[in-house]
Amino acid sequence: xxxxxxxxxxxxxxxxxxxxxxxxxxxxxxxxxxxxxxxxxxxxxxxxxxxxxxxxxxxxxxxxxxxxxxxxxxxxxxxxxxxxxxxxxxxxxxxxxxxxxxxxxxxxxxxxxxxxxxxxxxxxxxxxxxxxxxxxxxxxxxxxxxxxxxxxxxxxxxxxxxxxxxxxxxxxxxxxxxxxxxxxxxxxxxxxxxxxxxxxxxxxxxxxxxxxxxxxxxxxxxxxxxxxxxxxxxxxxxxxxx
Amino acid sequence: xxxxxxxxxxxxxxxxxxxxxxxxxxxxxxxxxxxxxxxxxxxxxxxxxxxxxxxxxxxxxxxxxxxxxxxxxxxxxxxxxxxxxxxxxxxxxxxxxxxxxxxxxxxxxxxxxxxxxxxxxxxxxxxxxxxxxxxxxxxxxxxxxxxxxxxxxxxxxxxxxxxxxxxxxxxxxxxxxxxxxxxxxxxxxxxxxxxxxxxxxxxxxxxxxxxxxxxxxxxxxxxxxxxxxxxxxxxxxxxxxx
Numbered sequence: 001x002x003x004x005x006x007x008x009x010x011x012x013x014x015x016x017x018x019x020x021x022x023x024x025x026x027x028x029x030x031x032x033x034x035x036x037x038x039x040x041x042x043x044x045x046x047x048x049x050x051x052x053x054x055x056x057x058x059x060x061x062x063x064x065x066x067x068x069x070x071x072x073x074x075x076x077x078x079x080x081x082x083x084x085x086x087x088x089x090x091x092x093x094x095x096x097x098x099x100x101x102x103x104x105x106x107x108x109x110x111x112x113x114x115x116x117x118x119x120x121x122x123x124x125x126x127x128x129x130x131x132x133x134x135x136x137x138x139x140x141x142x143x144x145x146x147x148x149x150x151x152x153x154x155x156x157x158x159x160x161x162x163x164x165x166x167x168x169x170x171x172x173x174x175x176x177x178x179x180x181x182x183x184x185x186x187x188x189x190x191x192x193x194x195x196x197x198x199x200x201x202x203x204x205x206x207x208x209x210x211x212x213x214x215x216x217x218x219x220x221x222x223x224x225x226x227x228x229x230x231x232x233x234x235x236x237x238x239x240x241x242x
Numbered sequence: 243x244x245x246x247x248x249x250x251x252x253x254x255x256x257x258x259x260x261x262x263x264x265x266x267x268x269x270x271x272x273x274x275x276x277x278x279x280x281x282x283x284x285x286x287x288x289x290x291x292x293x294x295x296x297x298x299x300x301x302x303x304x305x306x307x308x309x310x311x312x313x314x315x316x317x318x319x320x321x322x323x324x325x326x327x328x329x330x331x332x333x334x335x336x337x338x339x340x341x342x343x344x345x346x347x348x349x350x351x352x353x354x355x356x357x358x359x360x361x362x363x364x365x366x367x368x369x370x371x372x373x374x375x376x377x378x379x380x381x382x383x384x385x386x387x388x389x390x391x392x393x394x395x396x397x398x399x400x401x402x403x404x405x406x407x408x409x410x411x412x413x414x415x416x417x418x419x420x421x422x423x424x425x426x427x428x429x430x431x432x433x434x435x436x437x438x439x440x441x442x443x444x445x446x447x448x449x450x451x452x453x454x455x456x457x458x459x460x461x462x463x464x465x466x467x468x469x470x471x472x473x474x475x476x477x478x479x480x481x482x483x484x
Contacts, residue, residue, distance in 0.1 A: 004438040004445060005251035093389040095422070102423065103414045142423070146388065147335040149468050150406040150426030152433070154390070164392040172345045173444050180337070181344065181384075181441050184392030188433040191394070195430050195453065196246040199423050202415050203246065211437065226391050 006210035008041075010196040010203040017204075019052030024126030030205045036133040037212020039161055040123070041193035043204035044112055044141045045103055047119045047157070053111040060099060060109045067097035067111060090116065090156060091227030094143045102199070112141065116157025117222035124159040124219065136161030136215045139223070140190040142199075153194035155186035158223040162186070162214040185214050186223060248452035250283075252438040252445040259446075261294030266368030272447045278375040279454020281403055282365070283435035285446035286354055286383045287345055289361045289399075295353040302341060302351045309339035309353060332358065332398060333469030336385045344441070354383065358399025359464035366401040366461065378403030378457045381465070382432040384441075395436035397428035400465040404428075404456040427456050428465055 014030045017023065023046065031040055048054075055063050064084060072093055073085040088097040090112065098112040113119045116139040124137040139157030144150075155163065163186040167178050193206035256272045259265065265288065273282055290296075297305050306326060314335055315327040330339040332354065340354040355361045358381040366379040381399030386392075397405065405428040409420050435448035 004440065004443075005249065006434070006438050007247065007249045008434075009247035087389075091389075102418065102420050103416055105416065106418065144422075145426070147329075147333075147470050148396070148426065148429065149470055150424040150429070151422075152394075152426045152430050167441055172441065174345055174347065176344065176348065178344050178441065180386075180393075182392040183436065183441065184387070184390065184394045185437070187390065187392070188394050188437050191430040191433040192248070192250075192437065194425065195427070195434065196248050198246065199409055199414065199420065199425065201246075228389050228391055 004210075006192070006208065008192050008196050008206055008208045010193070010198070010206040012203060014046070014202055014204055016202070017046040017049040019049065019054070021050045023047060023050040024123055027123060027205055028127060028130045031127070031207050034127065034131040034133060034135050034207065035209065037135070037209075037215045038133075039136040039138060039189060039208040039211050039215065040127060041138045041140055041190060041197075041206040041208060042123065043197060044116060044139050044156055045100065045110060046204045047113045047116065047139055048110045051113055051119070053113065054104065054108040055111060057101070057107050057109050060101070063109065063111060064097045064099050067099060088112065091224065092141070092143065092154075092156060098141055112156065113139065117159065117224055118157075120157035120159035120222070121219045134160065134215060134217060136211075138186055138190055138193070140193065142194070152187075153190040155190045155223045155226070158186050158221075159219040160216050161189075161211075161220060162216060163221055163223055163226050165214070184226065185211075186226065246452075248434070248450065250434050250438050250448055250450045252435070252440070252448040254445060256288070256444055256446055258444070259288040259291040261291065261296070263292045265289060265292035266365055269365060269447055270369060270372045273369070273449050276369065276373040276375060276377055276449065277451065279377070279451070279457045280375075281378040281380060281431060281450040281453050281457065282369060283380045283382055283432060283439075283448040283450060284365065285439060286358060286381050286398055287342065287352060288446045289355045289358065289381055290352045293355055293361070295355065296346065296350045297353060299343070299349050299351050302343070305351065305353060306339045306341050309341060330354065333466065334383070334385065334396075334398060340383055354398065355381065359401065359466055360399075362399035362401035362464070363461045376402065376457060376459060378453075380428055380432055380435070382435065384436070394429075395432040397432045397465045397468070400428050400463075401461040402458050403431075403453075403462060404458060405463055405465055405468050407456070426468065427453075428468065
């Protein structure tokens with residue numbers, strides 16, 4: 001009996017990250033020995049911290065406005081106040097443009113990395129230099145869903161890994177061509193890594209082993225390519241929902 | 243250095259499932275020896291097949307209508323024709339109400355299981371009886387996302403496993419109470435399992451080891467509880483998107 005298997009673990013030992021830190025060196029130290037085809041998953045929070053993306057909490061609403069490309073919905077919160085569901089400058093639709101108040105220093109909030117695909121590419125280069133083997137890198141964030149409770153992690157940056165597995169036209173197990181199947185590989189790996197990294201632990205890094213068939217020998221398309229363009233977005237085409 | 247770790251594998255050896263088959267017996271045979279706290283993830287497709295949910299392909303459009311509670315959006319397909327994005331009777335918003343044409347016998351399409359939480363509960367009972375240890379069960383389906391390319395697997399049925407991990411009010415790594423964090427555990431485990439089950443293989447079952455802290459000693463709330471109620475759904479409250 002053959003089995004397809006994946007393993008994922010989140011090592012302890014990442015220190016608190018501060019602006020200007022050499023994130024690659026910290027991730028390399030935390031990740032431990034890597035094998036060819038491993039995928040290293042890093043929470044965007046520590047990427048942002050290394051990039052100095054903290055702003056003072058009083059500037060939170062203005063920061064959300066600055067990071068916003070368009071407002072998708074505004075929701076009243078049970079305790080009062082409004083949550084803006086927006087498309088941010090990375091093309092990601094979510095609450096508060098990714099401006100984050102958890103796991104940051106008191107009195108501050110954290111913006112998303114400037115260019116998470118570029119951050120992933122830099123990390124990949126450093127990890128390959130340190131380990132001597134080809135690996136992929138994902139930078140992840142936590143995102144709500146419109147019709148389901150809770151959040152899942154998604155990939156907002158990617159390097160050296162396929163972000164989708166486009167099976168359209170490939171035969172299914174019955175030999176019939178699959179019509180619509182595009183597996184959101186990078187987002188599914190991000191979700192997997194979230195299960196071990198956790199939210200309240202100092203484990204912002206995970207290593208995924210067993211997904212080497214998705215690891216590329218170049219930076220590849222990046223996570224930005226997962227964003228639906230305007231004419232692919234069913235809700236811009238008209239919805240009965242509003 | 244301690245590590246949080248998860249493993250997931252998808253055994254070969256599931257036969258083609260037909261209406262009336264004893265699905266529990268087939269899953270037990272495929273899953274192999276289970277340990278306490280394992281989560282067994284089963285694609286809804288084989289649950290539907292065992293339940294005899296096939297209909298002839300000519301009835302597809304009517305089947306979608308029958309499974310639909312409300313139409314959320316209608317999209318023109320590049321090759322002509324319309325895709326209906328709908329809320330189905332399970333509360334899941336997706337294309338074609340989950341009516342599926344891949345990996346089914348020619349000339350047929352497949353409806354979702356009648357009650358996936360009940361299917362999961364029956365499987366859980368059978369798996370516990372066979373293995374003698376507490377395990378969780380998820381029944382999964384593949385779902386698109388409005389603003390991102392590709393699909394991820396989600397849990398449409400659950401038994402013996404927490405479907406969300408509500409961390410609101412818990413302290414983060416800096417001791418600040420988390421305001422909004424609810425981890426969509428069951429959906430993230432479903433995505434993990436999709437990475438090893440694949441779409442074109444005969445591997446509709448996966449075993450997840452390392453998530454025992456989410457395994458319950460009763461059926462628990464089920465996947466239906468993940469669906470946002472009407473007044474939680476930001477798009478029913480008014481959106482600028484349409």
